[in-house]
Amino acid sequence: MQTLGKLYKILNTSKLLSHPSHYRELFQSLDLWLFQHRHLWNVSSFHSINWPWQMAEPNLCSWLSQQRNCPTESTVEQALYDHIKGFEPFIFEWEALSYVDLSLPPNYFSAGIKGRKWEQIAAFSNCIEPLSPVLEWCAGKGHLGKLLAYQHDVSIHSVEWQAELCEAGQKEAEQRQLSQHFTQVDVLKGEGKAALKSAKSAVALHACGDLHTTLIEQAIEEGLAYLAISPCCYHLTQYAQYQPLSKLGQQARIQLSQENLTLAVKQVSTAGRREQRLKRIELAYRLGFDSWQRKVTENDCYLTIPSCSKSLLTEGFEVFSLWAAEQKALQTYVSEIPFDGFEALGYLRSEHVQKVEAVSQYFRRPLELWLVLDRALKLQESGYHVTIEKFCDKALTPRNLLVRASL
Numbered sequence: 001m002q003t004l005g006k007l008y009k010i011l012n013t014s015k016l017l018s019h020p021s022h023y024r025e026l027f028q029s030l031d032l033w034l035f036q037h038r039h040l041w042n043v044s045s046f047h048s049i050n051w052p053w054q055m056a057e058p059n060l061c062s063w064l065s066q067q068r069n070c071p072t073e074s075t076v077e078q079a080l081y082d083h084i085k086g087f088e089p090f091i092f093e094w095e096a097l098s099y100v101d102l103s104l105p106p107n108y109f110s111a112g113i114k115g116r117k118w119e120q121i122a123a124f125s126n127c128i129e130p131l132s133p134v135l136e137w138c139a140g141k142g143h144l145g146k147l148l149a150y151q152h153d154v155s156i157h158s159v160e161w162q163a164e165l166c167e168a169g170q171k172e173a174e175q176r177q178l179s180q181h182f183t184q185v186d187v188l189k190g191e192g193k194a195a196l197k198s199a200k201s202a203v204a205l206h207a208c209g210d211l212h213t214t215l216i217e218q219a220i221e222e223g224l225a226y227l228a229i230s231p232c233c234y235h236l237t238q239y240a241q242y243q244p245l246s247k248l249g250q251q252a253r254i255q256l257s258q259e260n261l262t263l264a265v266k267q268v269s270t271a272g273r274r275e276q277r278l279k280r281i282e283l284a285y286r287l288g289f290d291s292w293q294r295k296v297t298e299n300d301c302y303l304t305i306p307s308c309s310k311s312l313l314t315e316g317f318e319v320f321s322l323w324a325a326e327q328k329a330l331q332t333y334v335s336e337i338p339f340d341g342f343e344a345l346g347y348l349r350s351e352h353v354q355k356v357e358a359v360s361q362y363f364r365r366p367l368e369l370w371l372v373l374d375r376a377l378k379l380q381e382s383g384y385h386v387t388i389e390k391f392c393d394k395a396l397t398p399r400n401l402l403v404r405a406s407l
């Protein structure tokens with residue numbers, strides 16, 4: 001077995017990422033790479049009882065079957081390299097973002113903001129140079145806007161959909177005597193446009209799917225001078241199929257469903273031990289029940305069950321399955337075929353699902369980079385100078401990419 005390291009040819013993406021003029025080239029090679037390996041990430045892990053790539057990758061499947069534990073990211077990479085002919089990892093490193101360590105305001109300022117959120121906001125503020133007046137898009141209580149007003153001496157207009165967040169944010173701004181005011185708007189109904197017209201720059205920290213793509217499109221229309229966006233939740237969109245923003249994206253080889261977009265933001269679990277244990281139980285129970293329903297209905301298809309309370313899981317497999325059977329009007333079958341043996345089957349299947357997900361998860365970050373590049377290219381095509389960088393460590397937030405654009 002060869003080991004990874006210097007043996008394979010690495011696409012030198014770190015160089016490409018540090019030069020926005022190469023974003024097109026990077027997008028195209030990433031698109032091709034994702035296309036070539038789409039059978040490995042474009043899978044519904046719950047649905048298939050067999051390996052989803054049984055025919056295409058028999059060597060990888062027999063390796064996976066031999067693994068006692070779920071493989072880690074680096075073992076998956078090694079296995080792909082060993083068992084798929086011609087496989088080359090797509091490695092990319094982000095440039096360290098140059099930033100100014102701006103002085104932080106007095107402690108009372110961060111009161112009520114969770115530690116990690118406060119650190120994300122401080123990191124974001126350090127990395128940008130907004131021009132006043134600044135529009136804060138989908139602001140929540142406008143914590144970012146407050147720090148920008150303090151550190152960059154800019155005036156902030158925060159727009160947000162939830163009236164109570166606007167009220168709370170406005171009150172705090174007044175208490176701190178900051179130049180920040182709020183307007184309650186639904187940006188998806190075009191109600192953010194008036195605010196965009198009177199702004200010179202716009203910032204959006206973790207605005208989900210359609211919220212940040214709407215900002216990009218409307219900011220381009222208005223010819224806004226400066227934009228700083230950290231995208232998140234790409235799957236929160238009204239479209240069943242991803243609608244690429246850039247011309248290059250529209251010509252891409254890969255096409256993404258909402259499920260694929262969910263993969264791009266799937267978290268490696270940071271949950272506590274109890275929560276992780278419950279997650280494992282839930283997965284096994286759902287799959288055990290699924291095996292039972294396939295048998296009683298004689299229909300070999302996955303059946304989606306609604307979400308349930310954690311307390312139901314503590315009552316055991318039988319209680320869970322009875323509840324699930326009721327949800328799907330299958331309770332009459334319970335006396336004919338009891339649930340005996342299906343819990344163990346669920347645990348077996350959950351090990352299988354975890355291995356399938358370990359392989360598809362390997363493609364998570366490349367998919368996210370593809371999506372972020374699509375946003376960057378749209379802005380480039382519209383005349384902006386654009387950079388993509390990491391604004392904080394992934395331990396602070398996994399959604400740590402920052403797109404900065406200036407005209």
Ligand SMILES: C[S@@+](CC[C@H](N)C(=O)[O-])C[C@H]1O[C@@H](n2cnc3c(N)ncnc32)[C@H](O)[C@@H]1O
Nearest residue numbers: 138139140160161162185186187188205206207
């Ligand atoms: C993930 S939060 C981010 C909040 C803030 N930027 C932060 O990082 O703390 C997204 C925010 O968008 C707001 N939002 C959702 N839909 C919206 C819409 N259609 N128009 C305006 N704001 C919206 C939500 O109420 C929420 O406060």
